[in-house]
Amino acid sequence: MGRISISCLFPASWHFSLPSQILPRLLLPSFRQLLFLGLLLFLLGALYLFLVTGKLPGGWITKENNFHRHLARVTDVDTTDESNPDLNYGLVVDCGSSGSRVYVYCWPSHNGNPHELLDIRQMRDQNRKSVIMKIKPGISNLAQTPEKASDYIYPLLSFAAKHIPKHKHIETPLYILCTAGMRILPESQQEAILEDLRTDIPVHFNFLFSDSHVEVISGKQEGVYAWIGINFVLGKFDHARNDGEAVVEVNVPGSDQQERLVRKRTAGVLDMGGVSTQIAFEVPKTEEVAKNLLAEFNLGCDAHRTDHVYRVYVSTFLGFGGNAARQTYEQSLIKSTTSRNKLFGQRFGETADSPLLDPCLPTDLQDQIGTPEQKLHVLGTGDFDQCRHVLQPFLNRTNETQTSLSGIFQPAIDYSNSQFYGFSEFYYCTEDVLRMGGDYNASKYAQAAKSYCATQWKTLRERFDSGLYASHADLHRLQYQCFKSAWMYEVLHSGFSFPPDYKNLKTVFLVYDKEVQWTLGAILFRTRFLPLRDIQQESLKGVHSHWRHSFSFVNNLYLLLVCFFIVVLSIILYVLRLRRIHRRSAQRCSPSSVPWLEEGLGSPTLPINL
Incomplete structure (x- = not known):
């Protein structure tokens, strides 16, 4: 093998030579080496972007990435970044019967995919607390003084205005929605209150607010909003399915072609408050x-x-x-007992010595029911099964099929492929005292309730004083837990006809550590066209907008490709430059060696002299 002397490139004291076929390999890497180097840089860049941004190049979103992205949304409890210019805000004021509460929501700009909904979440302050404020009493108390309605609502809106960047107010929608307390007022009084709000709020606040943004919503609307809210938080509207996830096949309403879709199974909602009970679930066309x-x-x-x-x-x-x-039940007891006493000349319940026996109160609990003018003394016998039996007539069931409470029609429920969430009393009855919230099991629940009812009131008080029940459970809960346990059981199984072996009901207060309110469903429904407006505005901006929109999806990929080609081109140019330098040096050192190098001829092996 021939050798080449390169002593001319180094100080004179250095003299050594290399085999003639080694130097070109050192100066000019092979194509495979260049390709390997480029791919390595590409992969390292992709890995860096994925670790830093959580996205793969070009916005690639696999099933798993979409799943984790969704988890990040529903469990997001971080402080809201008010300095983010791409963040949007919205307000919903829930004007209930006992008070009013303002909820501040926020969401990032829509991603441009018309198949996806806005990513709405509650705004959180510096302490990671939801931005919520409540005042009492309810707005319906202003029935006689409707001109004070705007003064009543002013503290709520001032509170919200302080948390939303001022330059964002003009594009922040405000909705004031009134519920049960306002519904019971005459229409003229309702309208007087609403008109005062419509007139005065735009004078004091610069929110996006119109006449249609304030109204008294129906119980049906409230139920729909609650259904939307829980299913949104559960991720049921994200149709990217994961393996093993329950799905349903649905007929799309209004489709002339009987279009059928297979998508995630939505959850039904059961809600029992102090005054009303509600059920909502998706039904096929x-x-x-x-x-x-x-x-x-x-x-x-x-x-x-x-x-x-x-x-x-x-x-x-x-x-x-x-x-x-409970109030209806007590009124029935008073009426029937009073009539019986008059008819038979008895005095049941008139004194503590001759109390009326009540199977729906814990054993030996003494109570008084009725008004001071018509009062009865009752004594609990703690018989859960008997309590259930006496409560059944209050469901107003009929013998007709597919009916529920008061004979109202109820569509058939596919119990084998359904899921329900129970809120309010469905949760309180199972958790506050019985400590069985979560997955509902009818037989275990009935057994626990039966045991509670049969326990002596004295023992229950001792347990309460020892702190064995939920922290927010009070004496009122303790007294009427037996009644409410039986009432909830009957409403669920006799009223709504859920089978005793139904396994897909969860009683909850929080979902992903967040209290889910119907107001979330309300703002999601009422802002549903905002993404389309943004998409249309972007499309009208022309080529520049198209480039920017496309760049938002593939910028990482383009960036990496450009970097890759720049690196490869730089390497090639650098190697070519070294090669030219080598040729010039070789000519100065040994002109006759140039043909020898180009022809790749061998040379005798020579030692390297240092």
Whole structure:
């Protein structure tokens, strides 16, 4: 093998030579080496972007990435970054019967995909607390002084205005929605209160607010909003399915071609408050339901797309809440006992020495029911099964099939492929005292409730004083737990006809560590067209907008490709430069060696002399 002397490139004291076929390999890497180096740089860059931004190049989103991205949304409890210019805000004021509460929501700019909904979440302050404020009493107390309505609501809006960047106020939608307390007022009084709000709020605040943004919503609307809110937080509207996840096949309402979609199974909602009870769940198009019990709506931003078209059965039952049911039950006891005493000349319940026996109160609990003018003394016998039996007539069931409370129609439920979440009393009855919240098991629940009812009141008080029950459980809960346990059981199994072996009901207060309110569903529904507006505005900006929109999806990929080619080109140019330098040096050192190098001829092996 020939050798080449390169002593001319180094100080004169250095003299050594290399085999003639080694130097070109050192100066000019092979194509495979260049390709390997480029791919290595590409992969390292992709890994860096994934670790730093959480995204793969070009916005690639696999099933797993989408799943983790969704988890990040629903569990997001970090402080809201008010300095983020791409963050949008919205306000919902819930004007209830006992008070009013403002909720501040926020969401990032829509990603441009018309198949996805806005990523709405509650705004959180520096302490990571939800930005919420509540005042009392309810706005319905202003029935005689409607001109004070705007003064009443002013503290809530001032509180919200301080948390939202001032330059964002003009584009922040404000909704003031009134519920049960306002519904019971005469229409003239309702309108007087609403008109004062419509007139004065724009004078003091610069929020995005119009006449249609303040109204008294129906029980049906409230039920639909609650259904939307829980399913949104659960991720049921994200149709990217994961392996093993429950799905349903649905007929899209309004589709002339009987379009069928397979998507995530949505969850039904059961809610029992103090006054009313509510049920809501999705039903197929093949199920005929009266219009007053049905809500058909499109949550998507494009009315022509059917991805988010839903058909929900929702029914509200006034007087079937836990407290209202107890009041109705007591009134019935007073009426029947008073009539019987007069008819037979008896004095049951008139004194503590001759109390009326009540199976729905814990054993030996003494109580008084009725008004001072018509009062009865009762004594609990703690018989859960007997309590259930005496409560059944209060459900107002009929013998007709597919009916529920008060004979109201209820579509058939596919119990083998359904899931329900129970809120308010469904949770309190199972958790506060019995400590069984979460997955509902009818037989275990009934056994625990039966044991509680049969326990002596004295023992229950001792347990309460020892702190064995939930921290927010009070004496009122302790007294009426037996009654409410039986009432909840009967409403669920006799009223709504859930089978005793139903396994897919969860009783909850928080979902992903967050209290889910119907106001979330309200703002999601009422802002559903905002993404379409943004998409249309972007498309009207022309080529520049198209480039910017495209760049938002593939910028990482383009950036990496450009870097890759720049690196490869730089390496090639650098190697070519070294080669030219070598040729010039070789010519100065040994002109006759140039042909020898180009022809690749061998040379005798020579030692390297240092």
